[in-house]
Amino acid sequence: SSSEHKLSFQKSKEVCLSYIQDAMLQKQWKRAAEFLTxxxxxxxxxxxxxxxxxSEMIWRIGTEILCHHSHSSMKEFNSFIEQMKAFGVRRxxxxxxxxxxxxxxxxxxxxxYQNLSLAESWRYGxxxxxxxxxxxxxxxxxxxxxxxxxxxxxxxxxEHGQDGFEDLSxxxxxxxxxxxxxxxxxxxIKIPGVWDLFVKCYVDLLEFYGDHNEARQVLxxxxxxxxxxxxxxxxxxxxxxxxxxxxxxxxxxxxLKILHDIVPSHELMIDFNNMLQKSKKRKKRRLxxxxxxxxxxxxxxxxxxxxxxxxxxxxxQIVSSEKHLDWIKQEWNSRKDWWPAFHFSRYLAKQNWQExxxxxxxxxxxxxxxxxKDCKYFRYVSRQGCKAPGKRFRLxxxxxxxxxxxxxxxx
Amino acid sequence: xxxxxRCAQCSEVNWGVxxxxxxxxxxxxxxxxxxxxxxxxxxxxxxxxxxISKGSRKQEKKDGGCEWYVCEGFQLVLKxxxxxxxxxxxxxxxxxxxxxxxxxxxxxxxxxxxxxxxDGETVKALSVCDSSTDVxxxxxxxxxxxxxxxxSEGDLQTDCSFASSASRASENTxxxxxxxxxxxxLMKNHKEKLRMTMPMTLSFCYMALLWLRExxxxxxxxxxxxxxxxxYLNVFQHFPEKMRLCGLDVKIFCxxxxxxxxxxxxxxxxxxxFLDLPRFPDITDSCFLHPDMLCMKYLMEAxxxxxxxxxxxxxxxxxxxxxxxxxxxxxxxxxxRKVKYDVLAVAVIVVVLKLLFLLDDHYExxxxxxxxxxxxxxxxGGPYFExxxxxxxxxxxxxxxxxxxxxxxxxxxxxxxxPVFYSAGKKSKVLKRRQMVVNLQNQFGKLSGSLRPAEKPNxxxxxxxxxxxxxxxxxxxxxxxxxxxQEKRGLLTAKNPDYWxxxxxxxxxxxxxxxxxxxxxxxxxxxxxxxxxxxxLLRIQPSYIHDEVCVIEQKLFxxxxxxxxxxxxxxxx
Numbered sequence: 001s002s003s004e005h006k007l008s009f010q011k012s013k014e015v016c017l018s019y020i021q022d023a024m025l026q027k028q029w030k031r032a033a034e035f036l037t038x039x040x041x042x043x044x045x046x047x048x049x050x051x052x053x054x055s056e057m058i059w060r061i062g063t064e065i066l067c068h069h070s071h072s073s074m075k076e077f078n079s080f081i082e083q084m085k086a087f088g089v090r091r092x093x094x095x096x097x098x099x100x101x102x103x104x105x106x107x108x109x110x111x112x113y114q115n116l117s118l119a120e121s122w123r124y125g126x127x128x129x130x131x132x133x134x135x136x137x138x139x140x141x142x143x144x145x146x147x148x149x150x151x152x153x154x155x156x157x158x159e160h161g162q163d164g165f166e167d168l169s170x171x172x173x174x175x176x177x178x179x180x181x182x183x184x185x186x187x188x189i190k191i192p193g194v195w196d197l198f199v200k201c202y203v204d205l206l207e208f209y210g211d212h213n214e215a216r217q218v219l220x221x222x223x224x225x226x227x228x229x230x231x232x233x234x235x236x237x238x239x240x241x242x243x244x245x246x247x248x249x250x251x252x253x254x255x256l257k258i259l260h261d262i263v264p265s266h267e268l269m270i271d272f273n274n275m276l277q278k279s280k281k282r283k284k285r286r287l288x289x290x291x292x293x294x295x296x297x298x299x300x301x302x303x304x305x306x307x308x309x310x311x312x313x314x315x316x317q318i319v320s321s322e323k324h325l326d327w328i329k330q331e332w333n334s335r336k337d338w339w340p341a342f343h344f345s346r347y348l349a350k351q352n353w354q355e356x357x358x359x360x361x362x363x364x365x366x367x368x369x370x371x372x373k374d375c376k377y378f379r380y381v382s383r384q385g386c387k388a389p390g391k392r393f394r395l396x397x398x399x400x401x402x403x404x405x406x407x408x409x410x411x
Numbered sequence: 412x413x414x415x416x417r418c419a420q421c422s423e424v425n426w427g428v429x430x431x432x433x434x435x436x437x438x439x440x441x442x443x444x445x446x447x448x449x450x451x452x453x454x455x456x457x458x459x460x461x462x463i464s465k466g467s468r469k470q471e472k473k474d475g476g477c478e479w480y481v482c483e484g485f486q487l488v489l490k491x492x493x494x495x496x497x498x499x500x501x502x503x504x505x506x507x508x509x510x511x512x513x514x515x516x517x518x519x520x521x522x523x524x525x526x527x528x529x530d531g532e533t534v535k536a537l538s539v540c541d542s543s544t545d546v547x548x549x550x551x552x553x554x555x556x557x558x559x560x561x562x563s564e565g566d567l568q569t570d571c572s573f574a575s576s577a578s579r580a581s582e583n584t585x586x587x588x589x590x591x592x593x594x595x596x597l598m599k600n601h602k603e604k605l606r607m608t609m610p611m612t613l614s615f616c617y618m619a620l621l622w623l624r625e626x627x628x629x630x631x632x633x634x635x636x637x638x639x640x641x642x643y644l645n646v647f648q649h650f651p652e653k654m655r656l657c658g659l660d661v662k663i664f665c666x667x668x669x670x671x672x673x674x675x676x677x678x679x680x681x682x683x684x685f686l687d688l689p690r691f692p693d694i695t696d697s698c699f700l701h702p703d704m705l706c707m708k709y710l711m712e713a714x715x716x717x718x719x720x721x722x723x724x725x726x727x728x729x730x731x732x733x734x735x736x737x738x739x740x741x742x743x744x745x746x747x748r749k750v751k752y753d754v755l756a757v758a759v760i761v762v763v764l765k766l767l768f769l770l771d772d773h774y775e776x777x778x779x780x781x782x783x784x785x786x787x788x789x790x791x792g793g794p795y796f797e798x799x800x801x802x803x804x805x806x807x808x809x810x811x812x813x814x815x816x817x818x819x820x821x822x823x824x825x826x827x828x829x830p831v832f833y834s835a836g837k838k839s840k841v842l843k844r845r846q847m848v849v850n851l852q853n854q855f856g857k858l859s860g861s862l863r864p865a866e867k868p869n870x871x872x873x874x875x876x877x878x879x880x881x882x883x884x885x886x887x888x889x890x891x892x893x894x895x896x897q898e899k900r901g902l903l904t905a906k907n908p909d910y911w912x913x914x915x916x917x918x919x920x921x922x923x924x925x926x927x928x929x930x931x932x933x934x935x936x937x938x939x940x941x942x943x944x945x946x947x948l949l950r951i952q953p954s955y956i957h958d959e960v961c962v963i964e965q966k967l968f969x970x971x972x973x974x975x976x977x978x979x980x981x982x983x984x
Contacts, residue, residue, distance in 0.1 A: 007668060007669045007820055007823075008667050008668035008669070009667045009668065009825050010667075011668075012820050012821060012823045012825070015817070015820060015821040016821040016822065018821075019818070019821045029858070030858065030859050030860050031859070033855045033856075033858040033859040033860075034855075034856075034859035034860070035821065035822065036855050036859075037852050037855045037856045037859055038821065038822040038823070038824060040848050040851045040852050040855070041824060041825060041826045041848055041852075043844060043847065043848050043851075044826050044841075044844055044845065044848055045826075058851070062851070062855065065855070065858065066858075069858050071857075071858055072858060076854065079854075080851075080854060083847055083850060083851065086847070087844075087847060
């Protein structure tokens with residue numbers, strides 16, 4: 001019908017917007033700026049019912065263009081953002097926050113700090129309550145920058161300390177930064193969310209001032225409070241903290257157990273396996289085997305010598321002791337269909353041998369145990385290995401020959 | 412209003428008439444000797460019969476503005492438009508005699524002026540009170556009009572207390588405007604009286620142009636409007652300072668969209684009937700608007716061979732659309748279908764192209780190959796017209812121009828420097844916003860590398876021009892149609908023996924709003940291309956042209972359609 005094709009203000013601005021978007025997608029910043037110039041007057045008629053209105057559109061598009069356009073400067077960017085702030089009360093704090101990020105990305109840390117402080121003191125009737133979340137973020141980031149200052153002061157002090165200088169003013173400043181930072185960081189990590197950076201910094205502060213209890217509590221909360229989203233890093237931080245403070249193996253293992261459940265391919269699984277293998281408890285050793293097999297299910301670990309070494313050592317130990325062969329059987333059951341092609345193909349045997357002798361040694365040991373001495377991998381590697389100098393391949397061959405019936409028991 | 416001398420005191424040209432019938436300058440209230448009797452034929456809306464009675468017309472409101480009525484505003488708009496048309500070459504008679512007579516007649520008929528207000532309305536509008544609520548809460552604005560229109564007339568009282576109490580009672584109703592009668596203007600049911608709107612100003616203009624048989628079609632007029640040669644968008648910029656525009660006036664005078672051909676045309680017909688106009692001056696075959704003339708124009712513009720003109724004339728003659736009685740407008744006559752001259756002309760061309768080239772995506776190309784062969788081997792006697800070549804040239808230009816047009820639409824600037832507020836309270840906000848917009852435009856304008864938006868194109872009635880002097884052979888005017896014609900019994904007829912109808916039967920316009928339904932997918936690409944070309948030239952939807960083509964075909968093949976039963980739409984000619 002004719003009314004659909006009627007060119008109205010709204011329609012022509014929609015069309016304009018699509019030109020801007022096309023230009024931006026093709027990184028034609030001049031053209032995008034050109035069309036934006038014509039879009040801007042929609043601010044004077046800002047009552048679209050769309051989810052994103054003209055003023056937000058202009059803020060975001062303008063930011064992109066100014067970030068990428070070759071002729072734009074930081075000064076221009078700042079002046080643009082100030083205008084956006086003046087206009088968009090409903091997203092004032094969001095604009096401030098993103099402005100601060102932009103300044104940080106450009107290395108203007110002091111400016112960012114000033115911006116954040118200014119934003120913190122902003123009050124605007126009921127908008128202040130509505131934009132509470134953004135306010136908390138602003139305070140948190142300001143706290144982070146306070147931490148950063150603190151850290152700088154600390155380093156200065158340590159240097160001076162080495163040189164034998166004392167610097168009271170620096171020390172005082174350092175403490176005041178600490179107080180400011182601590183207050184804000186503490187606040188933000190109360191709210192369920194992912195706050196890795198803030199948590200780390202806060203814990204660093206607490207440790208420095210010796211408040212280990214508080215630090216432990218914070219980390220525990222972060223890792224175990226079910227309100228917080230599942231976050232492997234939380235467990236990693238807790239583990240690292242406990243390790244630093246010489247906690248018992250038992251508590252370390254319990255932390256890593258959860259990490260294993262969430263991220264079986266995590267790099268700490270190697271440490272985990274090492275701890276478990278050495279344990280006196282049978283259950284722990286059983287778990288260790290499970291952990292190391294799980295790690296090698298992932299493609300990223302295929303060529304990791306350490307991982308194969310762990311597995312090889314544990315398998316060797318079990319085979320030698322001739323106890324708990326059923327453990328191997330259990331683990332191998334779900335893998336026997338696909339591990340041969342995944343890890344032990346002839347192609348891989350060649351490739352591994354060419355690239356990394358140690359890797360092929362460890363893998364050959366595992367292959368020999370799991371698949372027997374006649375499997376492709378073992379045959380190739382051991383033949384190559386026996387030609388090479390050194391005794392270990394010959395010893396390997398002997399070992400596998402000795403236990404050659406093991407694989408039958410487990411397949 | 413046509414008194415154009417500058418005031419001796421303030422040098423403004425802004426005249427009104429006092430109660431005593433003397434001229435006074437509205438800017439500085441300098442009364443001069445010149446009186447009404449001397450200048451009888453001028454526009455004199457200020458001297459409405461009912462306001463000549465004492466005391467009802469204050470010259471100045473407290474903020475320096477003056478009282479003005481909505482129809483005065485429209486009068487100003489029409490004046491500006493007429494002046495622009497005159498600058499484009501329309502004869503000055505249009506402004507001074509025709510348009511002004513029509514307008515005055517309209518005012519009389521709609522009882523806004525030049526008559527006694529005897530229809531029982533004591534509307535002294537509600538503007539002068541300051542309303543406590545503002546009109547510009549954005550999301551509520553659409554509903555505002557609903558609520559005002561839905562109020563029955565009985566509730567409309569005429570004193571200020573109503574307005575202020577109403578506005579305190581409900582946040583949504585705020586009936587105030589800079590003009591005296593702005594609010595009531597929108598609220599009253601004007602169906603019988605044909606309320607004036609901005610698009611209707613163009614209807615007035617077109618009606619006057621038609622009366623004078625000026626060489627300007629409606630599509631030309633609307634194109635000039637969009638290109639900015641005729642005031643329409645933001646015309647209120649030209650209102651004098653004293654005529655304060657705010658509140659509901661904005662709804663009346665600020666346009667948010669471009670005028671649509673159909674709408675302007677329909678309104679023009681309604682207007683002509685409303686004013687009880689007699690039969691318009693005859694459109695004869697020497698008039699610009701006659702299909703023979705217009706076809707020539709469009710053939711040239713579409714870069715088609717001049718020889719096609721013979722064929723268009725033949726079709727016109729055959730179906731009698733060149734008859735003076737068919738072409739001349741007789742207002743109020745509901746039985747005859749009203750003629751859209753420009754659409755009719757291009758539809759005739761389309762039909763002729765179908766007659767000669769079939770346009771079924773096959774035949775025209777094989778004809779073209781044949782002509783190409785002949786042109787290669789035989790250089791004498793001038794080139795035969797090759798459809799393929801023409802298509803290539805036209806497509807290239809059309810795509811380019813279409814792209815420019817589309818970008819131009821995206822880049823259209825709707826706001827002007829003179830800001831418009833809904834209420835005095837929001838004035839500062841509006842001004843601040845305007846300032847920011849200008850700042851941002853400058854900032855990004857610098858980054859875009861271009862300085863100012865493209866200049867207005869010079870007004871021209873031809874959008875494409877093709878010159879035979881071009882040596883690249885891109886002008887087809889002189890090409891011969893011999894390649895598609897053959898001699899039969901001494902007459903030249905088309906080689907093409909077939910024809911396909913766009914539709915077997917026309918729809919009932921009253922019921923479904925259209926005579927036919929055009930969907931690009933249903934028709935051959937060549938046909939679509941031709942429609943696209945003309946719809947670009949006329950700035951209308953292809954379906955309008957398609958409708959007209961259907962009507963012409965029905966007339967042309969009337970006998971064949973009604974005498975023999977048809978199973979398909981193909982016809983042997």
